[in-house]
Amino acid sequence: xxxxxxxxxxxxxxxxxxxxxxxxxxxxxxxxxxxxxxxxxxxxxxxxxxxxxxxxxxxxxxxxxxxxxxxxxxxxxxxxxxxxxxxxxxxxxxxxxxxxxxxxxxxxxxxxxxxxxxxxxxxxxxxxxxxxxxxxxxxxxxxxxxxxxxxxxxxxxx
Amino acid sequence: xxxxxxxxxxxxxxxxxxxxxxxxxxxxxxxxxxxxxxxxxxxxxxxxxxxxxxxxxxxxxxxxxxxxxxxxxxxxxxxxxxxxxxxxxxxxxxxxxxxxxxxxxxxxxxxxxxxxxxxxxxxxxxxxxxxxxxxxxxxxxxxxxxxxxxxxxxxxxxxxxxxxxxxxxxxxxxxxxxxxxxxxxxxxxxxxxxxxxxxxxxxxxxxxxxxxxxxxxxxxxxxxxxxxxxxxxxxxxxxxxxxxxxxxxxxxxxxxxxxxxxxxxxxxxxxxxxxxxxxxxxxxxxxxxxxxxxxxxxxxxxxxxxxxxxxxxxxxxxxxxxxxxxxxxxxxxxxxxxxxxxxxxxxxxxxxxxxxxxxxxxxxxxxxxxxxxxxxxxxxxxxxxxxxxxxxxxxxxxxxxxxxxxxxxxxxxxxxxxxxxxxxxxxx
Numbered sequence: 001x002x003x004x005x006x007x008x009x010x011x012x013x014x015x016x017x018x019x020x021x022x023x024x025x026x027x028x029x030x031x032x033x034x035x036x037x038x039x040x041x042x043x044x045x046x047x048x049x050x051x052x053x054x055x056x057x058x059x060x061x062x063x064x065x066x067x068x069x070x071x072x073x074x075x076x077x078x079x080x081x082x083x084x085x086x087x088x089x090x091x092x093x094x095x096x097x098x099x100x101x102x103x104x105x106x107x108x109x110x111x112x113x114x115x116x117x118x119x120x121x122x123x124x125x126x127x128x129x130x131x132x133x134x135x136x137x138x139x140x141x142x143x144x145x146x147x148x149x150x151x152x153x154x155x156x157x158x
Numbered sequence: 159x160x161x162x163x164x165x166x167x168x169x170x171x172x173x174x175x176x177x178x179x180x181x182x183x184x185x186x187x188x189x190x191x192x193x194x195x196x197x198x199x200x201x202x203x204x205x206x207x208x209x210x211x212x213x214x215x216x217x218x219x220x221x222x223x224x225x226x227x228x229x230x231x232x233x234x235x236x237x238x239x240x241x242x243x244x245x246x247x248x249x250x251x252x253x254x255x256x257x258x259x260x261x262x263x264x265x266x267x268x269x270x271x272x273x274x275x276x277x278x279x280x281x282x283x284x285x286x287x288x289x290x291x292x293x294x295x296x297x298x299x300x301x302x303x304x305x306x307x308x309x310x311x312x313x314x315x316x317x318x319x320x321x322x323x324x325x326x327x328x329x330x331x332x333x334x335x336x337x338x339x340x341x342x343x344x345x346x347x348x349x350x351x352x353x354x355x356x357x358x359x360x361x362x363x364x365x366x367x368x369x370x371x372x373x374x375x376x377x378x379x380x381x382x383x384x385x386x387x388x389x390x391x392x393x394x395x396x397x398x399x400x401x402x403x404x405x406x407x408x409x410x411x412x413x414x415x416x417x418x419x420x421x422x423x424x425x426x427x428x429x430x431x432x433x434x435x436x437x438x439x440x441x442x443x444x445x446x447x448x449x450x451x452x453x454x455x456x457x458x459x460x461x462x463x464x465x466x467x468x469x470x471x472x473x474x475x476x477x478x479x480x481x482x483x484x485x486x487x488x489x490x491x492x493x494x495x496x497x498x499x500x501x502x503x504x505x506x507x508x509x510x511x512x513x514x515x516x517x518x519x520x521x522x523x524x525x526x527x528x529x530x531x532x533x534x535x536x537x538x539x540x541x542x543x544x545x546x547x548x549x550x551x552x553x554x555x556x557x558x559x560x561x562x563x564x565x566x567x568x569x570x571x572x573x574x575x576x577x578x579x580x581x582x583x584x585x586x
Contacts, residue, residue, distance in 0.1 A: 034337065056298065114234050
């Protein structure tokens with residue numbers, strides 16, 4: 001499949017070109033939730049990102065294909081169904097093996113466990129699998145914004 | 159009662175209740191013993207209850223190797239792996255618990271449901287749910303045409319397997335939920351009816367139509383009333399009832415707020431005449447509900463349903479029911495006029511945007527229609543209709559579709575009910 005099964009008509013296509021950082025956004029393979037993805041797309045489109053939103057239930061293969069086309073500056077996986085911790089580890093290993101994402105920061109965030117708590121050990125496991133950062137809990141978005149700035153991905157003044 | 163002659167356990171159970179609403183949780187445990195214990199506890203609650211076996215997310219996505227490896231590693235699953243477990247295990251799990259006085263339904267969320275339908279049928283379970291749009295499009299990325307074909311085949315097989323045993327099986331359309339919140343009710347009702355007609359067309363004669371609590375109680379009661387009238391009009395030949403879902407979106411964080419929201423939804427369901435309620439719990443905002451959370455929520459819903467039983471609709475609810483019914487009829491008539499079969503009509507309707515689910519990211523959805531949530535009353539209207547045949551005077555102008563506006567809208571019920579709960583707490 002060369003095209004993801006998603007219509008990305010939420011944000012306007014008129015995001016500033018050139019300097020606009022590119023964000024590839026996706027739900028984990030078994031996660032059907034989409035409001036998290038709708039919100040993140042709008043939020044970062046408003047901040048000048050060119051967001052490609054692949055929607056929910058994205059398999060690794062489709063994500064890699066989209067990454068090859070979109071050449072993202074950051075890959076954002078968002079999940080809220082409680083399976084994230086189990087599912088994200090092998091996914092990160094698979095994404096990290098692929099040259100199309102070499103050097104591209106990959107982050108995961110949301111509600112990653114069934115009880116909503118993420119132990120330090122689980123966090124370490126996710127980082128060791130290849131994520132550059134893991135965001136969960138109340139300050140997840142603030143921390144994610146700081147991460148984007150620290151990595152020089154955020155637009156100046158954006 | 160499950161016996162020969164085209165009798166349906168779930169619909170018979172509902173009919174025998176004579177207007178007393180049945181309460182049903184969402185609940186799934188990976189371990190058959192724990193699942194059985196949960197079903198039994200739900201059965202033993204006061205008032206009519208219906209059991210649910212919620213399937214885990216890996217099974218829903220047909221990632222059966224993941225199910226096996228998670229189970230082997232002792233990782234928790236968020237539901238019962240019905241395809242992984244042999245039919246005898248599932249049969250044994252419900253044996254002596256499920257029966258004519260306690261129907262059990264499988265709930266799953268799968269876009270491609272064949273394996274789950276098959277596993278449920280083999281285990282002797284005759285009630286299930288979903289739909290090619292409500293699960294196929296909203297809960298996955300399968301192309302709509304593929305989903306329609308898969309659901310048609312699953313429905314036909316479902317009807318055939320059960321009929322061979324003398325049972326008329328049941329399917330519930332999940333269209334009351336769609337994207338969970340912010341979809342105007344006329345679209346929910348139209349798709350519920352179209353999915354009902356779809357299942358009827360594929361041999362499933364016992365159907366439930368769903369609608370969900372949104373953000374204005376009178377509008378919600380009107381949605382139920384309208385859906386019942388639409389079913390009378392468009393689903394002749396089916397046995398049907400209406401199932402009401404407590405709010406499917408962001409739940410209040412305070413317990414008082416959550417309980418108030420559940421009470422309000424239960425009232426709308428009672429006023430509108432829903433036969434069955436799928437309950438939410440006070441834990442909704444915090445974690446996937448435990449058995450205890452569910453038992454408490456079922457008891458609370460029962461109390462509220464008893465309190466509001468027989469309450470007449472307000473003038474506002476009646477006015478909403480007429481507006482919603484007329485909008486839904488315009489949509490349904492336009493869709494059914496597109497093609498000779500319901501299957502073809504649904505597919506063409508999404509292609510042309512006559513059916514359009516706001517904010518649904520699926521590639522086959524036009525995603526041009528937008529809702530408008532009235533910040534004062536909570537009522538949901540249309541801000542943009544796209545190609546949905548909504549009368550021009552039903553469309554309200556609403557320019558702000560920013561991320562913060564969407565977040566405000568998504569948080570409406572949480573904000574309003576938490577605020578009221580905190581205020582009440584200070585006064586008491």
